[in-house]
Amino acid sequence: xxxxxxxVRVGLVQMKCSxxxxxxxxxxxxxxxxxxEKGAQIVCLQELFTxxxxxxIEDHKYFGFAExxxxxxxxxxxxxxxxxxxxxxxxLFERRTxxxxxxxxxxxxxxGKFLGKYRKMHIPDDPLFYEKxxxxxxxxxxxxxxxxxxxxxVCICWDQWYPEAARLTxxxxxxxxxxxxxxxxxxxxxAQHGDRQHGAWETIQRSHAVANGCYVAVPNRVGHEAPDGxxxxxxxxxxxxxxxxxxxxxxxxVAAEEILVVELDLDALDTQRTHWPFFRDxxxxxxxxxxQRFLEDDNV
Numbered sequence: 072x073x074x075x076x077x078x079v080r081v082g083l084v085q086m087k088c089s090x091x092x093x094x095x096x097x098x099x100x101x102x103x104x105x106x107x108e109k110g111a112q113i114v115c116l117q118e119l120f121t122x123x124x125x126x127x128i129e130d131h132k133y134f135g136f137a138e139x140x141x142x143x144x145x146x147x148x149x150x151x152x153x154x155x156x157x158x159x160x161x162x163l164f165e166r167r168t169x170x171x172x173x174x175x176x177x178x179x180x181x182x183g184k185f186l187g188k189y190r191k192m193h194i195p196d197d198p199l200f201y202e203k204x205x206x207x208x209x210x211x212x213x214x215x216x217x218x219x220x221x222x223x224x225v226c227i228c229w230d231q232w233y234p235e236a237a238r239l240t241x242x243x244x245x246x247x248x249x250x251x252x253x254x255x256x257x258x259x260x261x262a263q264h265g266d267r268q269h270g271a272w273e274t275i276q277r278s279h280a281v282a283n284g285c286y287v288a289v290p291n292r293v294g295h296e297a298p299d300g301x302x303x304x305x306x307x308x309x310x311x312x313x314x315x316x317x318x319x320x321x322x323x324x325v326a327a328e329e330i331l332v333v334e335l336d337l338d339a340l341d342t343q344r345t346h347w348p349f350f351r352d353x354x355x356x357x358x359x360x361x362x363q364r365f366l367e368d369d370n371v
């Protein structure tokens with residue numbers, strides 16, 4: 072084993088999306104190229120990067136945005152990954168068959184091989200986030216992939232609020248947890264609740280990094296989107312990478328399109344897990360209730 076620290080550079084693409092799907096795709100391709108030029112070896116795109124965030128309303132026309140995975144977009148990204156020798160994580164609207172759709176992340180290795188996909192497990196249904204209309208909950212479980220540069224896991228947006236998702240992905244061996252995301256403020260709520268909402272979002276993901284001794288990398292979109300003339304969502308950007316102590320290594324701005332490229336030390340991660348052995352000390356004999364919706368008190 073080499074005495075030199077093993078380091079990997081991850082790239083996060085934070086961008087605005089237009090109503091033109093092809094324009095968004097070409098922009099994303101260019102941003103992956105730019106990230107690779109900056110030294111990124113693993114590049115993660117934001118959630119549903121080929122379109123505006125259409126889940127603000129329930130309209131059957133948007134099912135036309137969906138595609139098979141593998142399919143045309145992943146074929147293009149596989150060629151790009153092989154050309155640039157980068158790993159790509161791409162969140163797409165998957166058409167599994169008629170009437171069955173998923174919010175899915177494709178994972179492509181640096182040789183252009185399609186490694187597999189993760190289907191978003193937790194599906195929200197909140198004002199302007201009507202995802203249950205479009206997406207069936209994932210059925211592939213929580214996964215990790217050994218890529219050329221690191222073992223990575225992927226969850227998607229709403230998954231980021233659930234410590235179970237992070238834990239099970241880390242237990243699969245993930246050194247880096249990627250969370251492609253589309254989250255922002257309702258314009259009418261920003262003044263009163265905006266700081267608390269963003270703070271909670273950042274804090275929960277930083278806690279996943281601590282509890283699982285891993286890096287967390289979160290690309291979010293930016294810009295105001297109102298695809299059907301409603302109040303829309305102001306996406307808050309602030310994509311970030313946190314280390315295994317929960318410290319933010321680098322964070323993007325609130326409103327600008329940016330590419331973050333951050334170097335991560337995987338040997339330091341191994342040391343952290345050795346000195347803070349949370350996996351060792353888990354009481355797996357005492358967690359039976361975790362697979363239940365709610366634990367009733369027999370004394371009530």
